[in-house]
Amino acid sequence: MIKWWKIAAVILILYTLVWGMLAPVPKLNILYETIRNLFYHVPIWFAMIFQMGYSVVFAIRHLSKNDLRSDIISNQAAQTGLFFALPGLLTGCMWAKFTWGTWWTFEDPKLNGVAIAILIYLAYFILRSSIDDELKRARIAAVYNIFAFVMMFVFIMILPRLTDSLHPGNGGNPAFGKYDLDNDMRMVFYPAVIGWVLLSLWILDVKKRLAILTHKKNEE
Amino acid sequence: MNTQLLSQLIKKEFLLEFRQKSTLAGILVYIVATVFISALCFKKVIQPAVWNALFWVIFMFITVNVSSKSFMQETKGKGLYNYLYYNARTFILSKIIYNMLLMAALSMLTFFFYSWFVGSMVQDFGMFLLALLFSSSAFSGVLSLMSAIASKANNNISLMAILSFPVLMPLLLVSVKLSKHAIDGLAWSVSYKYLLILIMLNIVVVALATLLFNYLWKE
Numbered sequence: 001m002i003k004w005w006k007i008a009a010v011i012l013i014l015y016t017l018v019w020g021m022l023a024p025v026p027k028l029n030i031l032y033e034t035i036r037n038l039f040y041h042v043p044i045w046f047a048m049i050f051q052m053g054y055s056v057v058f059a060i061r062h063l064s065k066n067d068l069r070s071d072i073i074s075n076q077a078a079q080t081g082l083f084f085a086l087p088g089l090l091t092g093c094m095w096a097k098f099t100w101g102t103w104w105t106f107e108d109p110k111l112n113g114v115a116i117a118i119l120i121y122l123a124y125f126i127l128r129s130s131i132d133d134e135l136k137r138a139r140i141a142a143v144y145n146i147f148a149f150v151m152m153f154v155f156i157m158i159l160p161r162l163t164d165s166l167h168p169g170n171g172g173n174p175a176f177g178k179y180d181l182d183n184d185m186r187m188v189f190y191p192a193v194i195g196w197v198l199l200s201l202w203i204l205d206v207k208k209r210l211a212i213l214t215h216k217k218n219e220e
Numbered sequence: 221m222n223t224q225l226l227s228q229l230i231k232k233e234f235l236l237e238f239r240q241k242s243t244l245a246g247i248l249v250y251i252v253a254t255v256f257i258s259a260l261c262f263k264k265v266i267q268p269a270v271w272n273a274l275f276w277v278i279f280m281f282i283t284v285n286v287s288s289k290s291f292m293q294e295t296k297g298k299g300l301y302n303y304l305y306y307n308a309r310t311f312i313l314s315k316i317i318y319n320m321l322l323m324a325a326l327s328m329l330t331f332f333f334y335s336w337f338v339g340s341m342v343q344d345f346g347m348f349l350l351a352l353l354f355s356s357s358a359f360s361g362v363l364s365l366m367s368a369i370a371s372k373a374n375n376n377i378s379l380m381a382i383l384s385f386p387v388l389m390p391l392l393l394v395s396v397k398l399s400k401h402a403i404d405g406l407a408w409s410v411s412y413k414y415l416l417i418l419i420m421l422n423i424v425v426v427a428l429a430t431l432l433f434n435y436l437w438k439e
Contacts, residue, residue, distance in 0.1 A: 063435050112393070119386035126382055130373045140372050143432045147365060148387055150428055154421065155390040 006202050012195030016043075016188050024184050034098050038185065041091040043192040044084055047200040051081030052117075054204070056149045059142035071138035072215060074145060075128065076207040080200055082121045089114065113156040120148045222310060229306065229314030230321075236293075237322075247286055251330050254278050259337035268403045271341050275334055276396050280388065282330060283356065287319055287363035288380045291371035303437060312364065312433035316426060319360035327356040343405030347415075351402060354418040355395035361425035362387055368436050391425075394418055 020039035055077035062070035092111075093103045105111060127144055131137035237244055258274055265271045294302070302311055331352060335342070342348045366384040373379055394417050401411040 109393075112389075116386050116389045119389075123382045123386055127369070127373060127379065130379060136372065139435055140369055143365075143436050144369055144383065147428055147432060150424065151362075151387045151390055154424070 005198055009195055009198035009202055012191045013199060016192035016195055020188050020192065023188050026185075034095055035185075037091060037095040039188050039192050041088065041095060042189070043196040044088040044091065046193050047196040048081045048084035048088055050197050051077045051084060051200050051204065052121075052149060052152075055081060056146055059145040062138055062142045063146075066135075066139075068134060068138060068215070069212065071142065072211045073204075073208050074142065076211050077204055078121055078124060078145070080204045080207060082118065083203070084196075084200060085114070085118055110156065113152070116155055117152050120152055124148065225306065226310050226314055226317075229310065230318050233314065233318040243289065247282075247326065248329070250285065251282055251326065252333055254282070255330065255333045255337050262338065265338055265341075268341050269400065271338065272396060272400050272403055274338070275331075276392060276399070278334070279327060279330060279356075280359075280385075280392060282326060283323055283359045283363060284381055284384055284388075286322065286326060287360060287367050288370065288377055289367075290315055290319055290364060291367040294371060308434040308437045309430050311437075312368070312430055313426075315368075316361050316364045316429060319364050320357040323356040323360045324353055327352045342399075342403050344402045347402035347408065347411060348399055350415060351395055351398040351418070354415070354422060355391060355398075358391050358418065358422045358425050359388065361422065361429050362391065365429040365433060365436075368433060372436060391418075391421055394421065 016039055020036055023036075023039075025033070025035050055074045058070045058074035058077065061067075062074060092114075096105070097103050124141065124144060128137055128141050131140060255278065258278060262270075262274065265274065328349075331348075334340075363384055366380060366387065369383060370377075370380040394414055398411055398414040398418065401414070
């Protein structure tokens with residue numbers, strides 16, 4: 001059965017993909033037309049952070065309820081989040097090439113934070129694959145998931161605010177501020193965020209159902 | 221939680237460590253050898269940034285190596301005994317505090333040998349030692365939990381490194397920044413916020429480790 005929010009996801013993403021290119025945007029120095037990346041890059045990161053948060057919530061749920069279903073969902077959400085990191089990185093690199101003149105810089109706490117987030121989740125999957133017993137794996141993975149998420153949160157959210165960063169939204173660089181995001185852009189940005197988050201939920205929904213069915217089949 | 225029990229557990233860790241002198245001696249040789257190799261390779265380090273980076277990389281590898289064994293000696297029988305007699309919070313806290321003390325001592329030793337062989341560039345010693353102290357305590361908090369996780373996952377040593385390096389990174393970057401300030405001899409008013417972050421991270425790490433260890437423990 002096709003649910004309404006899946007249709008909404010398709011419509012919103014199609015709308016923002018097209019209208020993101022056409023919408024009137026403010027002409028800012030250095031940024032110029034690259035400001036349109038706000039409609040693609042930022043919502044994709046939002047979807048990734050959303051999925052990783054989802055994963056942590058279910059990790060906590062697993063620890064309190066001790067059910068395997070939460071663990072499966074937590075694992076699938078982490079996979080979906082990592083999947084969204086790829087387009088997020090690509091769009092970010094493209095944008096950086098045209099505004100900063102380089103694909104990647106190690107100077108920036110936000111970029112480093114993303115690299116570390118990816119490493120953390122790769123470590124999470126390696127940890128999962130190295131334990132055979134299902135319940136034991138679920139519990140240990142949940143513990144690592146929670147701990148790693150908090151450290152990542154510190155890295156991405158708190159450290160960039162204390163050090164200088166070139167990334168928009170830090171140190172006076174244009175981003176979400178009241179000067180940049182005018183009403184025309186809001187009409188694209190907010191639907192884009194909702195659309196990409198819904199899409200990530202859809203992917204998670206399919207993956208989750210498949211994983212639960214596979215689990216049931218293996219148990220028989 | 222029982223403070224008497226806690227101090228007994230910490231004492232037990234020290235007793236075990238000193239009874240088995242080979243591991244402690246092994247760590248010392250490891251430190252001296254690593255520092256000596258880097259002194260030979262780099263000959264003379266001129267840039268403060270390079271000096272700093274090299275020091276922290278050595279420090280990170282030493283801490284991961286030292287703490288990786290903190291749960292590996294817990295055999296199945298011992299684990300069951302501990303599980304019956306102590307509660308999880310006391311047990312992990314004893315491990316963390318013991319690791320903190322050990323790591324603080326080892327980091328001082330590393331710093332001593334490093335400044336001897338490679339040469340010292342630090343201008344503000346007080347700040348540098350504070351950075352060293354707080355980062356080694358935060359490191360030991362993270363690594364105690366990671367060691368517990370790795371020990372549950374078939375005691376895989378490479379797994380320990382894989383799990384802990386990305387998680388240590390935020391800590392490491394703050395410590396590198398703070399110690400760079402100490403090397404350059406910047407005023408305390410510039411660097412106090414990094415010290416504050418380090419202390420805050422200490423609290424977060426220890427709180428999380430004590431909370432989460434409870435779930436790791438039950439089989």
